[in-house]
Amino acid sequence: MANVAVEAGVTGTGITRREFLYYIWGASMALFTAQAAGLLIWYLIPRFREGEFGGAFVLPVDSLPEVNGEPVNFPEGRFWLVNLDTTNPQGQERMYRAPDEDSEIKGVAAIYKVCTHLGCIYAWTPANNRFECPCHGSKYRLDGRRIESPAPRTLDRFRVDALAADKQTVLASSELKDNFWMPLELPPDTAFLRIDTGDKKNGPSQTLLCSFTDSCP
Ligand code: FES
Structure with a gap:
């Protein structure tokens, strides 16, 4: 049976290797999107407020x-x-x-x-x-x-x-x-x-x- 599981790519946690790679890819994409959104917000927020030098x-x-x-x-x-x-x-x-x-x-x-x-x-x-x-x-x-x-x-x-x-x-x-x-x-x-x-x-x-x-x- 163990040999069958290894051949099917099943890990010790019960998910297949393909599913595991999908999860890693999804998490990376979520992290990348969050970073891009953070940078965009930082860029759009005015650096100086009204009433302070630079604004x-x-x-x-x-x-x-x-x-x-x-x-x-x-x-x-x-x-x-x-x-x-x-x-x-x-x-x-x-x-x-x-x-x-x-x-x-x-x-x-x-x-x-x-x-x-x-x-x-x-x-x-x-x-x-x-x-x-x-x-x-x-x-x-x-x-x-x-x-x-x-x-x-x-x-x-x-x-x-x-x-x-x-x-x-x-x-x-x-x-x-x-x-x-x-x-x-x-x-x-x-x-x-x-x-x-x-x-x-x-x-x-x-x-x-x-x-x-x-x-x-
Ligand atoms: S004359 Fe104003 S800094 Fe020199």
Whole structure:
């Protein structure tokens, strides 16, 4: 009888070798499917939650500074919010149009708080109407354009969306020009701003503003 069982492929547990292999194959497939599903879920879950750096910040529109006013600091999002208008005669000492800018600069921008030179945290200096970096002296205009080096480029910016009162409907979004976020002119119905700190673009290497006045050190 034992010989008959071995020939039929029956194991000591009462299942045939073929059934045993089927079970192993089924278990492997179940494990593989579970792993794939886990990876997919991990990929789909947002890495950063709203309100933490790397994610989006939704702010009421009255968080904005006045036009060409001093920038508003959002330390938790690591950005400065600025409201720019080179056509506004008030505050033009802060936001003026440079000779190489062929159009007016108007709208809202969210500027990353890290200096483009070696990564220090710069600050707004009200007495001089500009951002100044304490580490090596780089200076930037209200919109982040560099005035003096050693900064190699203008300050980086985050994408801005204008939202309706439901906080969902997007009325307008920052546009890219040469892969850099342009200031966003807000539509009249804007109730909230969404700043996406996961969508940063590097500032361009424009001419230093001090070069136009021969005042570079
Ligand atoms: S890190 Fe800002 S000037 Fe060097």
